[in-house]
């Protein structure tokens with residue numbers, strides 16, 4: 518039996534009828550046609566489907582759309598304001614923190630929550646903080662640097678160098 | 685992967701949830717954080733006809749000290765433990781565990797109640813609750829009953845929570861002065877279930893004699909396991925490296941790991957011995973410094 522739900526997606530309230538078994542990631546990608554949120558593993562392991570639900574990073578392949586009823590959901594499409602990139606987007610761009618880009622939306626959404634709680638994390642805190650997000654391309658180093666860069670930007674501190682580091 | 689169809693309710697009160705549970709019987713399942721249940725439903729390992737989502741019921745999420753207990757509401761998320769002042773100051777064992785239970789996204793939704801109610805020896809909270817000698821509060825329309833953790837785990841995915849009941853609280857007796865606790869697990873990669881894990885809580889008197897000890901083991905038995913003989917080997921004795929080594933050896937002998945993709949039974953016994961030994965040392969060190 519379908520249920521009526523109202524979910525605020527990137528600031529816009531949407532009322533829809535959905536089957537209880539519909540997953541949040543399918544609601545986002547298929548019902549709302551926002552394909553920035555990716556499906557990697559479909560088994561809650563890779564983090565590609567990460568979105569914010571009431572500000573908390575969650576894996577949308579493991580949340581039912583009906584669970585988001587009355588909540589506010591932010592996807593990667595909701596990060597930029599007009600043509601202005603969110604600090605985390607600018608940071609990923611400036612630090613070459615992506616190659617194929619498949620993990621990137623989920624990685625950025627988790628990074629946004631991490632920086633929201635602590636905008637000056639240590640490298641170790643960043644690495645543990647993104648331990649639920651897999652990247653098969655970058656080797657993570659530039660992702661860590663991007664998150665440090667975004668933190669500096671959000672604090673209003675001097676931005677760290679974006680010169681490539683060879684390790 | 686999409687779950688089989690089911691019906692879905694969001695009761696606003698505990699009473700409403702319990703009434704629904706009673707009406708629907710075996711067909712219904714409680715949905716807490718959903719991070720064990722939804723993956724199982726997607727794999728069609730579980731196909732409940734009805735989900736009763738208890739996330740909208742107020743008053744089931746709290747961490748408080750009261751009447752000689754630390755009380756944790758069933759719907760308290762793993763992340764809430766991680767960020768709680770009381771936990772940070774007094775129960776470092778949960779902070780040890782919080783880095784090792786799944787990953788931040790899973791901990792944002794996964795609940796402490798669900799971690800235990802799932803009845804899976806691979807989960808980390810059960811062994812910790814064994815070490816801390818927790819009690820579990822189970823509520824039905826008839827009222828509450830309190831079950832000691834040693835009588836809670838019945839078998840694979842089965843616990844003392846019966847039809848028509850909801851786990852509502854976990855109580856941990858406030859430890860005496862001079863108590864320390866620690867947890868560690870070996871995992872193949874961040875976010876994986878344990879190859880094996882050991883949880884220890886030790887109380888020492890002023891002379892270094894062990895007055896109380898709890899040791900729980902993760903994922904090396906059909907149910908979360910108390911290392912009885914290891915505890916007995918240490919209780920009432922002054923702790924020494926030799927004695928701790930012997931106690932750890934007993935844990936390795938008494939557990940019942942199986943050969944699987946995480947390693948052979950022999951390998952897991954070796955891990956149990958090493959972890960039990962290290963966690964007794966670490967808990968004792970914390971007891972001394974407490």
Ligand SMILES: Cc1cc2nc3c(=O)[nH]c(=O)nc-3n(C[C@H](O)[C@H](O)[C@H](O)COP(=O)(O)OP(=O)(O)OC[C@H]3O[C@@H](n4cnc5c(N)ncnc54)[C@H](O)[C@@H]3O)c2cc1C
Nearest residue numbers: 714716717718719720721786794795798799801807808851
């Ligand atoms: C990728 C991944 C990795 C994970 N790694 C780990 C790990 O390393 N360590 C670990 O410990 N866990 C791990 N988990 C499991 C996770 O911690 C789960 O959240 C937890 O096991 C169940 O809690 P939940 O609140 O999500 O319960 P749910 O999935 O909602 O419920 C689980 C079961 O318990 C029942 N139940 C739940 N709450 C109650 C209640 N209050 N009363 C009665 N019955 C109830 C449900 O009906 C269901 O049968 C992992 C999960 C995922 C997806």
Ligand code: FES
Nearest residue numbers: 557558559564578
């Ligand atoms: S697709 Fe959701 S965690 Fe991989």
Ligand code: FES
Nearest residue numbers: 616618652653654
């Ligand atoms: S950039 Fe390709 S998976 Fe991360």
